Amino acid sequence: MSRAGAVIEGRSLRVIRGGSVIVDVPSLTVEEGEVLSLIGPNGAGKTTLLQTVSYLTKPFEGDLFFRGRKVGPECPVLTYRRAIAMVFQEPLLFDATVFENVASGLKIRGMKRVPIRQAVAESLSRFGISHLSDRSARSLSGGEAQRTSLARAFAIRPDILLLDEPFASLDPRSREPLIEDIQAVVRSTGTTAVFVTHDLMESVRLSDRIAVMDRGRILQAGPPEEVLNAPVDEFVASFVGAGTMLKGRIKKSGPDTVTVSVSDREVESAGFFPVGSHVILYIRPENVTLSAQAGTIREDGGPVTSARNVFPGTVTRVTPMGFYQKVGLDCGFPLVSYVTMQSRELLKLAEGRRVTVSFKATAVHVIRKD
Amino acid sequence: MKRLLCGLFIACALLFATAAGAQQTPAWQKNIILATTTSTQDSGLLDVLIPLFEKKTGYFVKTIAVGSGQAMVMGQKGEADVLLVHSPDAEETFMAAGCGVNRRLVMHNDFVVVGPAADRARIRGMTSSTAAFRRIAGAQALFMSRGDNSGTHAKERTIWKITGIAPEGQKWYRQTGLGMGQTLNVASEKQAYTLADRGTYLALKKRLDLAILVEGDRDLLNIYHVIEVNPAMWPKVNAGGAKAFADFMVSPETQAVIKALGVDKFGSPLFFPDAGKRVEDLGE
């Protein structure tokens, strides 16, 4: 039996091709109304997993359950396929008008002409392409074509929407509005969705849960904050871009904090680990704060109190990163911080500048390294 | 897309509709396969006789006009019901092998030796075809043979045999492998000698640059027989139909039609009816 509320449940899903394991996922659940994204490097098996979930890749080992019924013996494959909708990286439109494309899924299901017209019109307007209804699919731009593909998927009111890197082949100008529109449609209709992407920011924006994959396995699945701030291992951390990674040893172990010796400094972190363990510390750059002098004002005028970790440091490098500035620091150990442009101006950050670096104990994520 | 399907449907309907208007395929027993030579077909003789026969008896005759050689092979394999051919030596072999029954004389016409008006071999007016052939070989004058095992080709080979000359392979002797009409055209084009049946030559005379140089020799007689394929050897042949056709060919009414054919168009008949006569009595 599967959990109530789960639209899809996969058990022991494995895909092996040519001797190598492409997908090895013991358990995967997609809850009703949630948006789950699968991210990971190339070749991680994300697309294959998605195709397995859509029952398009055969053969695969393991079982797939749709609303509690096993696909195959209890739930006919065709019924399952008609409950899902899939959108690919390429629009894959038919050589016909936009209207006919969007209607194709409905025609396949045997809907009659009048209800089709209504459903198609609704779907077209959701994606802002009603004016393209009679245009030939070949004459569309990349963004318009992908909108048509999405409208086609939505028109059938799927139980679950599967998207395979849907924005990857669009230029940034077309991508932005489409991401927003998708977000709006998914939220307003409460559609369950699973999508594959290699763009972390996309998945952070759109998903309720992120699953990080590598070499066929799901390493971590959880809400974006959890994955970003508490990566479960080195790989996940480096993939989601934790910022600072430090090696250390537990020196002291208190009731709810530990002291970690890093190089010749001491860092306080939340958590419990036995003394003497070798650990790795992750600190997100957004959580590292800089100020001009020790002990006095912070940027916002408040006292430098709640942070347990305060170190003097020197700026080693400042790299502009678009919306923010990445500041490399040396506090006896390397540290990375993100600041706004204004902060940089205010603190007069430049190579060699002396600053005070602080971060909370709770901002330090510790992983045991054994 | 719907219009495409509609169009396809209409096309199908039209095709089947035209089928309804076309001639119906007759029943199996009413079919006769007549294997004959191109000359009987090209002369227009069968175009006149076949409809008469069909109307009279209700049979449907499938006339397969190939060379005498192929016609007889068809008879040997039981793939034809009745033969109308003009290759006496081969016919006798055929009969001796028991492949046919009721070989009956139908008609004859004659061959003529035609050639360029210039007549390099100087055979004009000769009365012996064998002597004429000898002169052609001696002068090494260009000669076109049909080379297709037809009755005409067989006759030509017979004459060469009598002369004792073997022309195959010699530079002046060419084999076209074509029908009589085409061979005449080639001969005319190349100003060569050739052996032709009078009927075909007359029909094409206007366009040919050739003249009749030798005629009237008894060896040049072109004799047609009708042979029914032996039903004992091939039970599947339409023996009744074959007999009906053969009887028809030698019947007096048909013979009269044969006699009249071609007179108004060419001044002389294309064929001479001979039913009931003996071969030895023919020709003057």
Place this chain on the structure above:
Amino acid sequence: MELIVEGIRKAFWLLVTGDPEVIGITLLSLRVSGLATLVSLVIGVAAGTLVALTRFPGRGFVVSLINTGMGLPPVVVGLFVTILLWRSGPLGFLGMLYTPGAMILAQTVIATPIVMGITLAAMQQLPKKLRLQILALGATRLQLVWILTKEARLLLLAAVMAGFGGVISEVGASIMVGGNIKGYSRVLTTATVMEASRGNFDTAIALGIILLVLAFAVNLVLTHIQQKERPR
């Protein structure tokens, strides 16, 4: 040269006066080749699609066979069909030799590989993921094939034209299995050969011209349909 002019004049005259024999021959040509093309269309598209979309051992060999079959000499086909239909042959009991039916059979054998080969190529040049997309839309196997066929329709119409062109113009098979029987199994091509061998070149040219006009007319219609299907 004047022979050709004579031929054109005769062709015109034959058509205008509605010479019944010529009309009959022309209609029979159209009927025989039309039906053969139609049957080969059904078989060829089905088989070509099957080979294009499935994987099986020896597939490469089969594809080579099909491509070779596209260039089958009609006279060889005629020979083999004749041997089958002889009274002494395996299909002799049908009594089909020297009938228009035999001609349709032989021409179907000639046209089917042509249609198959082009269908194969047409299906294979569709994007590979399109098949997945159609399945993801919930199509049954049959719906999948239907939709893919629609997607490839431009090339499939070309296949029809190629198939028709291949058989309307062939003479080797028609003469062998049809027998060129006057008013029954005589078509434009066999009549042309016969007239030429008799030396009636003006008639032969006239018939040839009529054949060309017929083929052109049919292809005009098919091309019109094909170009209308093109996207705006």
